[in-house]
Every structure is written in C-alpha cells, then in structure tokens.
Amino acid sequence: TKEAIDHARAAGVPIIVAINKIDKANANPERVMNELSELGLMPEAWGGQTVTVPISAKKRENLELLLEMILLVTEIADLKANPKRQASGTVLEAKLDKGRGSVATVLVQDGTLAVGDTFIAGTIVSKVRALIDDRGRNVRQAPPSTPVEVLGLDGLPSPGDTFQVINDPAK
Numbered sequence: 001t002k003e004a005i006d007h008a009r010a011a012g013v014p015i016i017v018a019i020n021k022i023d024k025a026n027a028n029p030e031r032v033m034n035e036l037s038e039l040g041l042m043p044e045a046w047g048g049q050t051v052t053v054p055i056s057a058k059k060r061e062n063l064e065l066l067l068e069m070i071l072l073v074t075e076i077a078d079l080k081a082n083p084k085r086q087a088s089g090t091v092l093e094a095k096l097d098k099g100r101g102s103v104a105t106v107l108v109q110d111g112t113l114a115v116g117d118t119f120i121a122g123t124i125v126s127k128v129r130a131l132i133d134d135r136g137r138n139v140r141q142a143p144p145s146t147p148v149e150v151l152g153l154d155g156l157p158s159p160g161d162t163f164q165v166i167n168d169p170a171k
Helices: 002-011 029-038 063-077
Strands: 016-019 051-054 088-097 101-110 118-121 124-127 130-132 146-153 162-166
Touching: 016 029, 016 063, 029 051, 051 063, 118 146, 124 146
Parallel strands: 016 051
Antiparallel strands: 088 101, 088 162, 101 146, 118 124, 118 162, 130 146
16 A cells, blocks of 8 residues: 555555445444555545545445546546557556466556557567456557556566557667
C-alpha cells in the first residue's frame, strides 16, 4: 500500500481508496482511515482530500458508489488522455511465463498501444507481439486507462517502470 501511494504521489494523480472487506465481522474502516491519515492521506470524511469508499467486493456493496466517486474525481480534476498519440504508461508487473515467454502487465495511461508497436520499458526494447486484456481475450489495441498483458518482450521490465511507444528503436 505504501508503495502504491508513493507511485501515485510521484505521478501527481488523485488517490481514491476502496476500503474492502467491510462485510467481515471484524471489519474496522475507521482503523484503515486512521492508518491512511498516518500516511498523509486524510479521508474526506475527516475533512481531508482523499476519497475513501468502504466496499465489499464479495457482496457487491458500494461498487456503484466507488464508480461514481471515480467519475467525480476525474471530472473535478479534468483528467483526460489523448487516445490518438503514441502510448505511454506504467509497468504493473512482469513475469516469465513457461508457454508465453516474457510477459508484462501494463496500464496504458495515455495514447493507444497496438500490436506491432515498438515498446520501451526501462532497458527493454521490443515489439509488441500480442495484447491480452483483463478478461483473457486477445486485443489489437489498448486505449487509455486499459490494463493489458504485453507478450513478446525480449526481457523483463521492472514493476513501476514507465513504458512508451517509440518510432525509431535506434533512439
């Protein structure tokens, strides 16, 4: 959690906290909000700027409220991505898969990532051979705000690395 907060702060993006598992008997959202305030994220309910939404993914409680809060924060902050430019974003995780080779899960933050694009993440430069969406389907393109697995990389980038699409691999 601390690492995710640091990444969000470094990127200068708003933080929304979904406090999960409120359906459990020993759930204590107040304790979580107290720990968030100790990390410098003062919840809105306590007069701060951090949107917190208590949810239960298992019982599907407050999921609509979480979606509303995400839309509200993006509207207020006027967050927009340009799908027509070359893709850039962040590597969420990377692994070596027996059948698929080097696989990186990335979040496209700006632009559109497409199969065949030349992709640079950290010190890894490769062509995108395939894109797999969050439902396990092959896709040709990934627009902004889309998490995808990138297949066909020549090595493993580090989680947290930024990636971008480039025209000239020699650069």
